[in-house]
Amino acid sequence: xxxxxxxxxxxxxxxxxxxxxxxxxxxxxxxxxxxxxxxxxxxxxxxxxxxxxxxxxxxxxxxxxxxxxxxxxxxxxxxxxxxxxxxxxxxxxxxxxxxxxxxxxxxxxxxxxxxxxxxxxxxxxxxxxxxxxxxxxxxxxxxxxxxxxxxxxxxxxxxxxxxxxxxxxxxxxxxxxxxxxxxxxxxxxxxxxxxxxxxxxxxxxxxxxxxxxxxxxxxxxxxxxxxxxxxxxxxxxxxxxxxxxxxxxxxxxxxxxxxxxxxxxxxxxxxxxxxxxxxxxxxxxxxxxxxxxxxxxx
Numbered sequence: 001x002x003x004x005x006x007x008x009x010x011x012x013x014x015x016x017x018x019x020x021x022x023x024x025x026x027x028x029x030x031x032x033x034x035x036x037x038x039x040x041x042x043x044x045x046x047x048x049x050x051x052x053x054x055x056x057x058x059x060x061x062x063x064x065x066x067x068x069x070x071x072x073x074x075x076x077x078x079x080x081x082x083x084x085x086x087x088x089x090x091x092x093x094x095x096x097x098x099x100x101x102x103x104x105x106x107x108x109x110x111x112x113x114x115x116x117x118x119x120x121x122x123x124x125x126x127x128x129x130x131x132x133x134x135x136x137x138x139x140x141x142x143x144x145x146x147x148x149x150x151x152x153x154x155x156x157x158x159x160x161x162x163x164x165x166x167x168x169x170x171x172x173x174x175x176x177x178x179x180x181x182x183x184x185x186x187x188x189x190x191x192x193x194x195x196x197x198x199x200x201x202x203x204x205x206x207x208x209x210x211x212x213x214x215x216x217x218x219x220x221x222x223x224x225x226x227x228x229x230x231x232x233x234x235x236x237x238x239x240x241x242x243x244x245x246x247x248x249x250x251x252x253x254x255x256x257x258x259x260x261x262x263x264x265x266x267x268x269x270x271x272x273x274x275x276x277x278x279x280x281x282x283x284x285x286x287x288x289x290x291x292x293x294x295x296x297x298x
Contacts, residue, residue, distance in 0.1 A: 002225040006214075006250055006274035011048045012040045013269035017251035018195070019059045019070070019103070020271070022240030024282050029240050030068070030081065031251050031271055034058050039081060040271070042249075044242060051084045059104040061112055062285040069128075069286040071101035071114045076128045090132045099123060103145045103195060103236070107154040110287030113137070115144020120163070130287040135175065146196030146206070146236070150219065158183065158204055160193045167193055167206055167217070184217045195236025195251075200279040207234045207250065214250060227274045231267050233257065239280020246276040 014033035021030045027044035032053075039051040039060075057079060060070040068079040069089070076089040095101065095116050104114025107127075115125040115138070125138035125147070138144075138159075146160040146167075155172045167184045170177060184206065186193055191211025196204055199216075203224055206215050214227040214237050227237075233253040240249055254262050254269040262268050 001223055002277055004225065004227045004274050004277060006227050006229045006248070006272035008230065008267040008270040008272050009042070009048070010270075012038075012050050012271070013266070014038070014040070014251070014253060014271075015269060016235070016253045016255045017269055017271065018235050018253075020236055020238035020240075020249040020251050021060050021062065021068075022238060022249070022280075022283060023062055024241070027241075029238075029249055030060060031236075031249065032057055032060060033269075035255070039079065039084065041081070042271070051081065053079065053084045054086045056100075057086060058101045059114055061104065061106040062283050064110075064285050064288050067288075069106070069112050071104055073100045075101065076112065076114065076126075076134065090128055090134050093126055093134060094124075094136075096122060102143065103147065103160075105147050105149075106284040106286050107157070108149055108152045108284050109154045110285060111154065112286045113147055113157075115141055115147070115161075117143040117145075125159070128286075137172070137175070138170075138177065145194050148196050148198045148204070150198060150202055158196060158198070160196055160206075162192050162194060162209070165192060167196060167204060169219075183219065183221045184215075186215075191234075194234070195238075197237050197239060198281060199239065199276070200281050203278065205237050205248070207237045209233055209235060214248070225277060229272050231265065231270070233268070238283075239276060241280070246279045248274045248276050248280075250274065 016034040029042040037053045074095045078087045099118030102117040112128045116123040123141040127135045143162040191208030194207045194209045212232045216225040250272040
């Protein structure tokens with residue numbers, strides 16, 4: 001098994017770093033601090049800037065415009081990366097007290113999917129279509145996390161409901177689950193699966209919270225490689241290009257650590273960078289098919 005060491009990027013640590021996202025048009029790499037209400041940005045020259053958001057954002061994705069799509073606490077949102085303004089998008093979702101929206105991603109057809117996190121079995125996975133309508137795709141979820149697509153079909157995807165300890169491949173038909181099979185199962189001692197990404201060769205890279213690493217598995221579940229991260233709480237992973245080289249961006253968190261641990265190692269909550277042994281993929285974009293005024297919910 002090939003092993004790669006990630007290095008911490010100085011500056012802009014997060015309480016709960018999440019959702020690394022590369023914009024291939026501008027070369028910017030974004031990530032968020034969910035609890036800190038911050039949007040971080042790394043430009044192609046290596047400069048990091050931070051924008052304060054007007055409310056909590058739990059995940060982000062690219063759009064066909066200059067805005068980012070994502071989720072706030074109880075629904076979908078548009079985020080202006082130049083001002084930090086967060087606008088509610090589409091109807092408010094049925095997210096019960098004590099729950100909040102969590103991770104998400106854009107599918108190959110330009111729709112944005114995101115799930116919620118709550119008590120055992122009470123959360124859901126949702127889809128926002130390009131006209132601003134929402135659709136509940138899965139129920140019985142506990143902590144919806146990584147989602148990504150192996151190909152061009154939006155009805156087959158890889159998915160993580162973290163407490164299960166698994167990465168599943170799900171196929172859907174007529175808006176309902178057709179098949180759901182486990183690709184990789186991680187015992188608790190190996191960490192719990194969180195965010196995921198797919199490379200150009202079809203392998204799945206899994207951030208393991210509590211384990212300080214990212215594991216690469218093939219579609220049949222065989223472990224191919226690992227990225228070692230110097231801190232335990234690894235939350236998500238994404239691919240990006242810099243100087244014609246594919247690299248990985250890995251978010252981490254201070255959440256759940258005591259003050260002594262955070263003080264003794266300033267890398268907790270940092271963004272980590274690693275050279276990728278394989279090419280990544282270009283991120284799909286949420287298709288804005290109506291005037292923004294028709295999509296927003298005021």
